[in-house]
Amino acid sequence: xxxxxSTLSLRKREEKDMADRHSWILDSRECHKLHCAAPKxxxxxxxxxxxxxxxxxxxxxxxxxxxPWGRDRCAxxxxxxxxxxxxxxxxxxxFSVHIPFQGQEMSPWFQFMxxxxxxxxxxxxxxxxxxxxxxxxxxxxxxxDELSDPWTELAxxxxxxxxxxxxxxxxxADNQGRSYECDVLPLIELGSxxxxxxxxxxxxxxxxxxxxxxxxxxxxxxxxxxxxQNGGFTKVWFAMKTFLTPSILIxxxxxWRRITMMTRSPVLLEKIIFALGISMTFINLPVxxxxxxxxxxxxxxxxxxxxxxxxxxxxxxxxxxxxxHMMDQSERNRISVYWKQVVPIAFGSCCLFIFxxxxxxxxxxxxxxxxxxxxxxxxLAMAFIIVAGICACLYFLFLCFMVYQVFRNISGKxxxxxxxxxxxxxxxxxxxxxFKFLMIITLACAALTTVFFITTQVSEGNWKWGEYNIxxxxxxxxGIYGMWNLYVFALMFLYAPSHKNYGDDQTNGGAAVSSAEExxxxxTITHADGPTELYRLAGKEAQE
Amino acid sequence: xxxxxxxxxxDAFWKEILLTNEVKIxxxxxxxxxxxxxxxxxxxxxxxxxxxxxxSNTMAVNNSGKWWGIVNIASNGNVLPGTDxxxxxxxxxxxxxxxxxxxxxxxxxxxxxLQSITRGLLSAIRECxxxxxxxxxxxxTGPGNQVFGKIISRGCRETAFVxxxxxxxxxxxxARSCSEGSIESxxxxxxxxxxxxxxxxxxxxxxxxxxxxxxxKEFVDSSERGRDLKYLVNLHNNQAGRMxxxxxxxxxxxxxxxxxSCSLRTCWMRLPPFRAVGDALKDRxxxxxxxxxxxxxxNRGSSRSDxxxxxxxxxSHAMPSSRDLVYFEKSPNFCSPSEKTGTPGTxxxxxxxxxxxxxxxxxxxxxRGYRSRAEKVTERCHCTFHWCCHVTCLNCTTxxxxxxxx
Numbered sequence: 001x002x003x004x005x006s007t008l009s010l011r012k013r014e015e016k017d018m019a020d021r022h023s024w025i026l027d028s029r030e031c032h033k034l035h036c037a038a039p040k041x042x043x044x045x046x047x048x049x050x051x052x053x054x055x056x057x058x059x060x061x062x063x064x065x066x067x068p069w070g071r072d073r074c075a076x077x078x079x080x081x082x083x084x085x086x087x088x089x090x091x092x093x094x095f096s097v098h099i100p101f102q103g104q105e106m107s108p109w110f111q112f113m114x115x116x117x118x119x120x121x122x123x124x125x126x127x128x129x130x131x132x133x134x135x136x137x138x139x140x141x142x143x144x145d146e147l148s149d150p151w152t153e154l155a156x157x158x159x160x161x162x163x164x165x166x167x168x169x170x171x172x173a174d175n176q177g178r179s180y181e182c183d184v185l186p187l188i189e190l191g192s193x194x195x196x197x198x199x200x201x202x203x204x205x206x207x208x209x210x211x212x213x214x215x216x217x218x219x220x221x222x223x224x225x226x227x228x229q230n231g232g233f234t235k236v237w238f239a240m241k242t243f244l245t246p247s248i249l250i251x252x253x254x255x256w257r258r259i260t261m262m263t264r265s266p267v268l269l270e271k272i273i274f275a276l277g278i279s280m281t282f283i284n285l286p287v288x289x290x291x292x293x294x295x296x297x298x299x300x301x302x303x304x305x306x307x308x309x310x311x312x313x314x315x316x317x318x319x320x321x322x323x324x325h326m327m328d329q330s331e332r333n334r335i336s337v338y339w340k341q342v343v344p345i346a347f348g349s350c351c352l353f354i355f356x357x358x359x360x361x362x363x364x365x366x367x368x369x370x371x372x373x374x375x376x377x378x379x380l381a382m383a384f385i386i387v388a389g390i391c392a393c394l395y396f397l398f399l400c401f402m403v404y405q406v407f408r409n410i411s412g413k414x415x416x417x418x419x420x421x422x423x424x425x426x427x428x429x430x431x432x433x434x435f436k437f438l439m440i441i442t443l444a445c446a447a448l449t450t451v452f453f454i455t456t457q458v459s460e461g462n463w464k465w466g467e468y469n470i471x472x473x474x475x476x477x478x479g480i481y482g483m484w485n486l487y488v489f490a491l492m493f494l495y496a497p498s499h500k501n502y503g504d505d506q507t508n509g510g511a512a513v514s515s516a517e518e519x520x521x522x523x524t525i526t527h528a529d530g531p532t533e534l535y536r537l538a539g540k541e542a543q544e
Numbered sequence: 545x546x547x548x549x550x551x552x553x554x555d556a557f558w559k560e561i562l563l564t565n566e567v568k569i570x571x572x573x574x575x576x577x578x579x580x581x582x583x584x585x586x587x588x589x590x591x592x593x594x595x596x597x598x599x600s601n602t603m604a605v606n607n608s609g610k611w612w613g614i615v616n617i618a619s620n621g622n623v624l625p626g627t628d629x630x631x632x633x634x635x636x637x638x639x640x641x642x643x644x645x646x647x648x649x650x651x652x653x654x655x656x657x658l659q660s661i662t663r664g665l666l667s668a669i670r671e672c673x674x675x676x677x678x679x680x681x682x683x684x685t686g687p688g689n690q691v692f693g694k695i696i697s698r699g700c701r702e703t704a705f706v707x708x709x710x711x712x713x714x715x716x717x718x719a720r721s722c723s724e725g726s727i728e729s730x731x732x733x734x735x736x737x738x739x740x741x742x743x744x745x746x747x748x749x750x751x752x753x754x755x756x757x758x759x760x761k762e763f764v765d766s767s768e769r770g771r772d773l774k775y776l777v778n779l780h781n782n783q784a785g786r787m788x789x790x791x792x793x794x795x796x797x798x799x800x801x802x803x804x805s806c807s808l809r810t811c812w813m814r815l816p817p818f819r820a821v822g823d824a825l826k827d828r829x830x831x832x833x834x835x836x837x838x839x840x841x842x843n844r845g846s847s848r849s850d851x852x853x854x855x856x857x858x859x860s861h862a863m864p865s866s867r868d869l870v871y872f873e874k875s876p877n878f879c880s881p882s883e884k885t886g887t888p889g890t891x892x893x894x895x896x897x898x899x900x901x902x903x904x905x906x907x908x909x910x911x912r913g914y915r916s917r918a919e920k921v922t923e924r925c926h927c928t929f930h931w932c933c934h935v936t937c938l939n940c941t942t943x944x945x946x947x948x949x950x
Contacts, residue, residue, distance in 0.1 A: 039748070040748070042800075042810040043748025044812040048720060048724040050725070068725055069725050090932045090933055101725050103728060126927055178819050204931060216931050217931065219931040223723070457809065
C-alpha cells in the first residue's frame with residue numbers, strides 16, 4: 001500500500017513535469033502560431049563568433065575556411081586567457097561565424113541580409129582604447145548550398161571601422177574588466193540571400209610598426225548580428241503586391257481611356273495623375289518574385305529607386321494640384337510654370353539618388369563597403385543628406401504657401417458665389433469641393449503615416465489584443481502601403497474626366513452662359529470638356 | 545493495476561522512461577523480438593524502478609545545490625559527456641551522480657548544455673569572488689561536491705547571493721552558447737519542427753535568452769526539494785538571478801530603410817556582460833530583505849490561494865519583488881573559523897591599512913590586529929599590448945608593505 005502511494009505521488013510529479021514541459025512547448029508553439037499569422041517584418045539573430053586558431057603559420061596558400069562547429073570544426077579557444085599560455089598570437093585568431101545556426105538554412109525568401117559587428121571590449125588600465133581608434137578587419141565571406149560542398153568565396157576585403165566606445169565608470173583599477181559600451185559597426189549588406197549557408201571569417205591583424213590594430217583595448221568577444229526579412233512577411237508582402245498590381249493597372253487603363261475619349265488633349269493635372277499611377281504600378285510590380293529564383297543582388301537599390309520615383313511623383317502632384325485649383329485667371333497648363341517648386345524636388349531626389357548609388361551601388365561590388373566608415377565619405381554623405389533636407393524644407397514651404405493661397409482665393413470666391421450664374425457657380429463649387437476633399441484625404445493619409453511611423457519607432461514589438469498577438473510593425477507596413485495604393489486608386493477614379501457633357505446641367509440650368517464667362521471657364525478649368533466624377537457629384541449636391 | 549495504465553501510454557512515454565533510467569537499459573539489453581512481452585516486462589520493471597527511485601528520493605532530502613559539484617569534476621580534466629560527436633553512456637560519468645533525474649534528462653535532450661552549465665558556474669564563481677574580494681566572506685570555494693561549503697545550507701544573505709549568481713551564470717552561459725551555435729537544440733529546434741522547418745523560414749526565431757532562462761529554470765530549480773521556507777527562499781533567489789540577466793539586457797537598433805533611413809528599423813536585445821549581472825546582484829545583496837513563511841500557509845489544503853509563500857518579516861516593508869534577494873537568517877560574522885557554519889575566518893587575509901571600509905584592516909581582521917611585512921613584488925610594466933594574447937613588458941621590482949590579518 002505504501003509503495004502504491006509513493007508510486008502514485010511519484011507519478012503525479014512525473015505528470016506534473018511532463019505537463020510543465022508540455023505547457024512550455026505548447027506555449028511556445030501557440031505564440032508561434034500567432035507569429036505565423038503575422039510575422040515581424042524583419043528578424044535579427046545574434047551570432048557569437050567562435051575564436052578559431054589558425055594553426056598554419058604564415059597564412060599562405062589557398063584560403064582556408066574555418067568553421068565554428070560541426071564535423072570539420074576548427075581548433076578553438078574559449079577565452080583569450082588560454083591563448084597566452086599556448087603561444088597563440090592575435091594574428092592566429094580567426095573569428096568564425098556560420099550563418100545560420102546548426103540545423104537551419106537560409107532561404108531566398110529572406111530577401112536581404114545585413115550583418116552588424118559588435119565588439120566586447122574590456123577596460124584595462126594599461127590597455128585602453130585610444131582616442132579615434134580604428135579597427136582593421138580582414139573579412140572573408142563564403143557560401144555553400146550543401147553541407148558536403150566545399151566553401152565558395154563570396155567576398156573578401158580589408159576594412160577599417162572607427163571604434164566609438166564609451167566607458168561609463170571611472171577609469172580606476174577597481175573597474176578593470178568592465179566592458180566598454182561600443183557603437184555597432186555595419187559590416188556587410190547583401191541584397192539577396194541566394195545560398196543556404198554562409199560563413200564569415202574575420203581576422204584582426206596586428207602590426208606593431210604600421211600601428212594596425214594597436215590601442216583598441218582588450219577584445220573579449222565578437223558578435224555578428226544578422227538582420228533579414230522574415231520569410232512569412234515576404235510572402236504576405238508579395239501577395240499584397242501581386243494583388244495590388246492589377247487593381248491599379250486596371251484603373252489606370254480605365255483612366256487613360258477616359259482621357260483619350262475627350263476631344264481635347266490631356267491637361268497637366270491629368271498627366272501627373274497618370275504618372276503617379278505609373279510610378280505606383282512600378283512599385284507594385286512584384287519583380288521580387290524573380291529574386292527567389294535568381295541571385296539579383298541589386299534588389300535593394302532597385303527598391304530604393306522605385307520608392308524615390310514614387311515620392312517625386314507624389315510631391316509634384318501635390319504642387320500641380322494646388323496650382324490648378326488656384327482659381328486666379330492665369331494659364332498654368334505647363335510644368336515649367338512650377339519650376340520653383342519642382343526644382344527642389346528634382347535636386348533633392350538627385351542628391352539622395354547619388355548618395356544611394358555611393359552606398360548601395362558600391363555595395364554591389366563590395367558588400368563590406370559603407371560610405372560612413374571614412375571621414376570624407378561620411379562628410380560627403382552628410383552633405384548630400386543635408387542638401388536633400390533643405391530641398392524638402394523649401395518644397396514644403398512652397399507647398400504650404402500655395403495651399404494658403406488657394407484657401408484665400410476660395411474664401412474670396414465663396415463670398416461672391418451667390419451672385420454668379422448657375423453654371424459658373426457650379427463650376428466653382430465643384431473646384432472648391434474637390435480641392436477640400438483632396439486636402440482632407442491627403443492630410444489624413446499623411447497624418448496616419450506619421451503616426452504609424454512614430455509608433456514603430458517608439459514601440460518595438462507587439463500589441464496584445466484579446467487573445468491575439470498583433471505584430472504592430474508588419475501591420476503598419478502593410479497598412480501604410482495599402483493606404484497609399486488606395487489613395488492613388490481614389491485619385492484616378494475620382495478625378496477622371498467625364499465623357500458626358502453638361503447636358504443635364506444645361507437643361508436644368510436653363511439660362512445660357514454668357515460668352516465672357518465661357519471664355520473665363522475654359523481658361524481656368526483644366527477640364528473644360530466636362531466635369532469629373534467628383535464635379536458631377538458636387539453638381540448634383542448643389543442641385544439638390 | 546498501474547501497469548495496465550502504463551501500458552496504454554504512448555511510445556514517447558516509454559522512451560522517456562527508458563531513457564530516464566539507464567540502469568534499466570543495461571538490464572534489458574536490445575532484444576526487441578517480442579514487443580508485447582517486452583513492453584509488459586518494462587512496465588513491471590518501471591513500476592519497480594519508480595517505487596525504488598521515489599524511496600531514494602525521500603531519503604536524499606537535501607539536494608540543494610548538489611549540482612555545483614560538476615564544476616570540480618570538470619576541472620579535473622574529465623571529458624564531459626554529450627559532445628556533438630554522439631551520445632555518450634551517461635551512467636559512466638561521475639558528474640552525473642550529482643545530478644537529479646530531471647537534470648540528466650535535460651542534459652540528454654540538449655547536447656552541449658552540460659559544458660555550457662559548467663562554464664556558467666565557473667564564471668559565477670569568478671564573479672562571486674570578485675564582488676566579495678574585499679569582504680570578510682570572500683566567496684570561498686573548495687574541492688569536492690560541496691563547492692561553496694556549508695554556507696549553502698543556511699539561509700543568510702551570502703547564501704542568497706550564491707544561489708542567485710549561480711542561477712544567473714547558467715542562464716547567461718546557456719544563452720551565450722546558443723548564440724555561439726554550440727547547443728543545437730536552442731531556438732527553433734526545441735519546438736520539434738525539424739531542421740529549417742516552416743518556423744524559421746516563416747517568422748525566424750532567436751530566443752536564445754528565452755532558452756537560457758528555460759534551461760536555467762528547469763535545471764537549477766529542479767535540485768530544490770521540499771515545501772519549507774528554505775525551499776521557497778532558494779527558488780526565489782534562483783529566479784532573482786535569472787530575472788537580473790533578463791533586465792540587464794540592452795536594446796540595440798539598426799536602421800535599414802530606404803537609403804538606410806529609419807523608416808525600417810530592427811532591434812535586438814544584447815546579452816549583458818556578466819560583470820553587469822554581478823554588479824546588479826551585489827546591489828540586491830546589499831538591499832536584501834528578510835522574509836518569513838506566510839502565516840496562512842499553515843492551514844494547507846483549503847484552497848490554492850493558500851499555497852505557501854514568502855512575506856517580509858517586517859510587515860511595514862514592501863513585498864520583495866522577483867528581482868530582490870531574500871534571506872531568513874542573520875549572517876554569521878565570518879571572523880573566526882567555525883566548523884558549524886563552515887567559515888574559514890579571516891586569519892591570513894591581506895587587508896588595506898588605510899581604508900576605513902570593509903577591506904580596511906580594522907574591520908576585516910575583526911579587531912584582532914594585523915602584521916605588516918615588506919615584500920618584493922615583481923610586476924610587469926611599460927607594456928605594449930595587442931588586443932589579445934600578446935604583451936611585451938619589462939619587469940619592474942618594487943617593495944610593498946603587505947598587511948595580513950592575525
